[in-house]
Amino acid sequence: MQVGAITHKLKTGKLVSLITENGFLFSNTSELIAFKSDHGNAICSIGDKKYTAAKSYTDMVKLVSTLPGWFHTASGLRVNLNHIASVIAKNDKEYTLVSHNGLKFDLNKSFYEKVQKYYDVKTLQHVTPFSLPQYWMMDMNIRHIDKDIMYMKIPELFEEFSTEAGDTIVVSDLIVNFLYQQVEYIRDGEDSPIEGGNVRSLWYMIKPTLSRLDLLDGTNHYKTVSSRLAEMVEHRILSYGEFELYEYGLWNVGLYNPHIIFLAEKRSHYQFLQQMQDHAGVTIISSEGQPSMMTCEYFCEAFKKKVPEYWKHDRIVIINIMDYDPHGYMILDTFIDNLRVFGIKHPIEIKLSLPENYTDLEIEFQHINLEKDDDDDVGNTILNKWMKKTEGINGNKWGMEVDVMMLDRPRVRELFLDAAASWFKIQPPVRRRVWEEIHGRGIHI
Amino acid sequence: MPKKKEENLELLLALLMRIASPLKSIPVQTADAMYFIRPENIAFITTDEKRLAIYDLDGNSWTRFDTLTGLEEKLKKDPRFFHSHKSFCINTYAVKSLYKEEDKGSWKVTFHGSIQEEAIVSTGNLQAFKKLMELE
Numbered sequence: 007m008q009v010g011a012i013t014h015k016l017k018t019g020k021l022v023s024l025i026t027e028n029g030f031l032f033s034n035t036s037e038l039i040a041f042k043s044d045h046g047n048a049i050c051s052i053g054d055k056k057y058t059a060a061k062s063y064t065d066m067v068k069l070v071s072t073l074p075g076w077f078h079t080a081s082g083l084r085v086n087l088n089h090i091a092s093v094i095a096k097n098d099k100e101y102t103l104v105s106h107n108g109l110k111f112d113l114n115k116s117f118y119e120k121v122q123k124y125y126d127v128k129t130l131q132h133v134t135p136f137s138l139p140q141y142w143m144m145d146m147n148i149r150h151i152d153k154d155i156m157y158m159k160i161p162e163l164f165e166e167f168s169t170e171a172g173d174t175i176v177v178s179d180l181i182v183n184f185l186y187q188q189v190e191y192i193r194d195g196e197d198s199p200i201e202g203g204n205v206r207s208l209w210y211m212i213k214p215t216l217s218r219l220d221l222l223d224g225t226n227h228y229k230t231v232s233s234r235l236a237e238m239v240e241h242r243i244l245s246y247g248e249f250e251l252y253e254y255g256l257w258n259v260g261l262y263n264p265h266i267i268f269l270a271e272k273r274s275h276y277q278f279l280q281q282m283q284d285h286a287g288v289t290i291i292s293s294e295g296q297p298s299m300m301t302c303e304y305f306c307e308a309f310k311k312k313v314p315e316y317w318k319h320d321r322i323v324i325i326n327i328m329d330y331d332p333h334g335y336m337i338l339d340t341f342i343d344n345l346r347v348f349g350i351k352h353p354i355e356i357k358l359s360l361p362e363n364y365t366d367l368e369i370e371f372q373h374i375n376l377e378k379d380d381d382d383d384v385g386n387t388i389l390n391k392w393m394k395k396t397e398g399i400n401g402n403k404w405g406m407e408v409d410v411m412m413l414d415r416p417r418v419r420e421l422f423l424d425a426a427a428s429w430f431k432i433q434p435p436v437r438r439r440v441w442e443e444i445h446g447r448g449i450h451i
Numbered sequence: 452m453p454k455k456k457e458e459n460l461e462l463l464l465a466l467l468m469r470i471a472s473p474l475k476s477i478p479v480q481t482a483d484a485m486y487f488i489r490p491e492n493i494a495f496i497t498t499d500e501k502r503l504a505i506y507d508l509d510g511n512s513w514t515r516f517d518t519l520t521g522l523e524e525k526l527k528k529d530p531r532f533f534h535s536h537k538s539f540c541i542n543t544y545a546v547k548s549l550y551k552e553e554d555k556g557s558w559k560v561t562f563h564g565s566i567q568e569e570a571i572v573s574t575g576n577l578q579a580f581k582k583l584m585e586l587e
Binding site: 015090094130136137 | 484
């Protein structure tokens with residue numbers, strides 16, 4: 007039986023006499039939120055008011071000592087935990103107890119253990135089990151902020167987002183909390199303020215606030231918005247989809263063999279991918295250089311909807327046509343990393359642009375010498391790592407642009423079909439010309 | 452103890468149980484704090500993607516990251532909680548009404564308090580629920 011909870015609900019407890027301007031107010035211990043010592047007196051918090059108790063602090067301590075829910079939380083402070091709604095961890099030594107009506111009380115490390123035991127939790131830092139997004143939110147100092155950040159006055163912005171010294175705004179802190187606040191509004195049922203817009207639309211929303219703070223200096227804070235948003239998406243704190251941003255990525259999930267993803271690095275090869283989709287019903291995507299996090303999110307969401315059975319039970323196969331060079335390999339790695347972020351894990355990866363798939367003549371005359379005299383240390387390190395992994399071409403630091411291979415499309419088609427042969431669920435040619443059907447509607451299905 | 456006194460004590464305990472759950476508060480996570488929800492203030496618990504959503508009687512939704520089965524195990528000492536559907540655990544003491552949706556034919560419950568959200572009672576659990584609510 008939770009006696010503390012019952013007395014709290016019934017608003018009953020031991021009598022407490024409080025001194026008022028012209029007499030006394032009689033209350034009881036269950037109505038008291040806390041009391042603290044002030045020169046031997048007990049200053050009691052009831053609702054949003056404070057009174058001095060008729061009894062001394064020492065006598066008040068004795069009065070509540072046997073009552074459930076009353077705890078010593080800091081020097082000269084006793085708190086009735088039945089009134090506490092939440093605990094905020096300031097760090098691993100200091101905590102703040104917040105009452106249902108928003109009053110804040112310190113909880114110091116030396117009194118932590120008893121409070122932790124009372125709540126019967128492993129830690130007061132966070133709820134267990136804990137989620138990774140929650141961890142990242144705490145790491146990025148993302149919090150719920152009541153007032154709309156865009157309409158905060160300058161002193162309010164300084165109070166919320168400045169450094170400890172209070173003289174400088176931490177722009178990154180302001181931006182992540184602005185983004186999170188917008189998503190909170192959407193999750194509460196409001197329409198996205200930038201539906202059909204892009205990341206720049208979010209930037210235009212917060213730009214006036216930064217302007218009021220005189221922070222539109224040389225730093226490109228649009229980049230801060232864009233990179234912090236990508237980081238929040240990567241940590242699954244929010245998604246681009248929640249903002250309903252417009253996404254123009256070149257991709258389409260196949261109908262017949264959706265678990266086979268045919269990936270091209272270059273936009274110019276997308277038409278060829280579409281032809282292969284028509285023939286084999288595979289999924290196609292062009293990363294257009296480094297794949298954007300937003301494209302990957304929209305792609306993965308559509309992919310998972312289309313292939314719920316496959317992606318749970320079968321391996322995903324990524325057959326790709328990337329440049330045979332360090333950059334092409336990095337793009338592929340980024341793409342696979344992004345898929346993992348959105349829940350598509352451990353794909354099988356098959357590269358078509360490999361030296362053995364080029365003719366001797368192509369290699370001799372069309373190779374790219376990857377060694378550059380003006381390359382910096384980073385460039386050399388990347389190249390050396392790639393050489394270690396691939397041995398370049400016959401041990402030379404050479405690469406091949408995939409466009410060389412793409413000049414002979416029947417060969418690429420054959421290579422693709424060979425690579426995919428053992429993975430097809432439905433053997434090509436598939437019945438319908440899928441791409442043609444959906445292309446006219448201009449939508450991803 | 453005389454039978455009458457024993458009965459009175461049982462009644463008193465049952466009434467106290469209605470006032471407050473015998474369980475500790477349930478911790479839930481928000482962006483910046485751990486909140487503690489009294490079990491008697493919970494309307495229902497449901498699954499939401501890979502999370503648990505706990506709706507209180509004020510209509511607030513709170514998040515936890517364990518499973519419904521796991522949380523139900525912790526709540527089993529409190530007779531107010533009932534597994535009404537594979538994705539729902541409801542506070543029967545807080546249930547206001549039970550009705551059948553005309554178009555879908557599924558059974559739903561509404562709650563006292565300011566919560567607007569409703570919970571589902573599956574056909575398989577309907578009889579047990581009706582018994583609990585003294586409808587049978």
